[in-house]
Amino acid sequence: MLALPPLPYVGLPAAPAAPAAQPSITRPSTARPSTARPPAARPADRHPSADRVWQDEAAPDVERSERGPGHDQQSSSEERTTQNFTVGEDAVLVLQNVSGSISITGGAKREIRIEAVKRTSGSDAKRQLSTVTVDIQQSGNRVEVNTRHSRGSSRAWVDYVVSVPTGASVEVGNVSGDTVLKDIAGEVHASTVSGDLKGINLGRVAKLNAVSGNITVDKSTTTGLQISTVSGEVRIEQLTARDFQYSTVSGDLIVANCACDRVQGESVSGNLELGARFTRNGRYNLTSHSGDITLVPLSGGSGLDVKLNTFSGNLHSDFGGAPTGKRGGFMGGGDVRVKVGDGGAFVEASTFSGDVNIRKSLDDKGKGQR
Numbered sequence: 001m002l003a004l005p006p007l008p009y010v011g012l013p014a015a016p017a018a019p020a021a022q023p024s025i026t027r028p029s030t031a032r033p034s035t036a037r038p039p040a041a042r043p044a045d046r047h048p049s050a051d052r053v054w055q056d057e058a059a060p061d062v063e064r065s066e067r068g069p070g071h072d073q074q075s076s077s078e079e080r081t082t083q084n085f086t087v088g089e090d091a092v093l094v095l096q097n098v099s100g101s102i103s104i105t106g107g108a109k110r111e112i113r114i115e116a117v118k119r120t121s122g123s124d125a126k127r128q129l130s131t132v133t134v135d136i137q138q139s140g141n142r143v144e145v146n147t148r149h150s151r152g153s154s155r156a157w158v159d160y161v162v163s164v165p166t167g168a169s170v171e172v173g174n175v176s177g178d179t180v181l182k183d184i185a186g187e188v189h190a191s192t193v194s195g196d197l198k199g200i201n202l203g204r205v206a207k208l209n210a211v212s213g214n215i216t217v218d219k220s221t222t223t224g225l226q227i228s229t230v231s232g233e234v235r236i237e238q239l240t241a242r243d244f245q246y247s248t249v250s251g252d253l254i255v256a257n258c259a260c261d262r263v264q265g266e267s268v269s270g271n272l273e274l275g276a277r278f279t280r281n282g283r284y285n286l287t288s289h290s291g292d293i294t295l296v297p298l299s300g301g302s303g304l305d306v307k308l309n310t311f312s313g314n315l316h317s318d319f320g321g322a323p324t325g326k327r328g329g330f331m332g333g334g335d336v337r338v339k340v341g342d343g344g345a346f347v348e349a350s351t352f353s354g355d356v357n358i359r360k361s362l363d364d365k366g367k368g369q370r
Contacts, residue, residue: 303341
């Protein structure tokens with residue numbers, strides 16, 4: 001059986017200590033309404049506090065917004081806090097959430113800005129908000145954010161909107177909720193259980209893990225990227241990497257555009273599709289038990305020396321050529337060798353009951369077509 005790496009990933013190393021800077025508290029003039037939940041009402045006043053722990057019973061550093069008398073029993077409520085932390089360009093952000101969305105964007109200058117909004121709904125909204133605590137701590141260039149729910153029933157969640165220096169490194173974990181990472185040049189580790197995970201324009205994305213959520217990577221570069229899922233789909237829109245490793249149980253992998261020297265993909269029942277500008281002397285290995293494997297050489301890449309194997313599936317190549325190996329033809333399974341162009345890159349694709357295909361192009365959905 002395929003062994004997936006554990007969802008909790010290895011944390012990033014702590015940055016060198018620097019004199020701790022006191023956070024500056026930014027007071028928004030109005031409470032920004034949620035696009036996914038009922039809009040917030042008038043926020044209450046707040047005042048600065050040296051305490052960085054945000055909880056319902058502590059009025060400092062909290063903006064409250066609750067619907068007043070005139071609304072029905074299904075009222076909604078939220079508490080909002082915004083904090084700024086002075087850091088270096090090589091800052092480290094560690095953020096852990098249980099329920100709610102996370103958006104982290106690079107571009108801030110020597111500052112980490114965190115907006116955290118606790119939200120809930122129902123007649124007991126105030127009590128529900130008190131079941132969630134957001135703890136933010138800074139140590140030199142490192143800022144850590146932890147979301148804690150009290151034991152028992154809790155219907156509250158926390159949405160985060162964060163900006164970091166472009167060169168910052170980010171480690172983020174989310175249980176239930178979508179996560180978006182954008183324009184970050186530092187090292188990125190991210191995981192989710194049931195929410196979707198999306199990375200855009202990442203400079204050193206390292207590990208992305210999901211259980212049932214989908215993963216999307218676009219316009220990103222790295223030396224080495226590891227992606228693992230259980231049942232979620234992974235789609236790579238555009239990736240440049242020295243090494244790319246992927247593993248799944250039942251999720252599909254769709255790589256629309258990859259410029260990678262080495263690729264290793266493993267699946268139990270999911271389909272694997274690799275559209276790539278294959279590099280000369282590069283090595284590519286795709287294995288699936290019952291899923292299909294499709295190779296799509298993109299223009300500008302090297303030719304292929306492909307070893308195809310399937311026990312009960314079919315083999316097909318749009319490029320033709322006389323295969324060599326155990327079986328004399330493409331149909332009916334077997335182990336064959338196909339050369340495309342100059343054969344500069346070596347590819348091995350094997351499956352037990354799925355089909356193996358070499359296609360000339362992708363359709364508009366990213367699937368290989370004849």
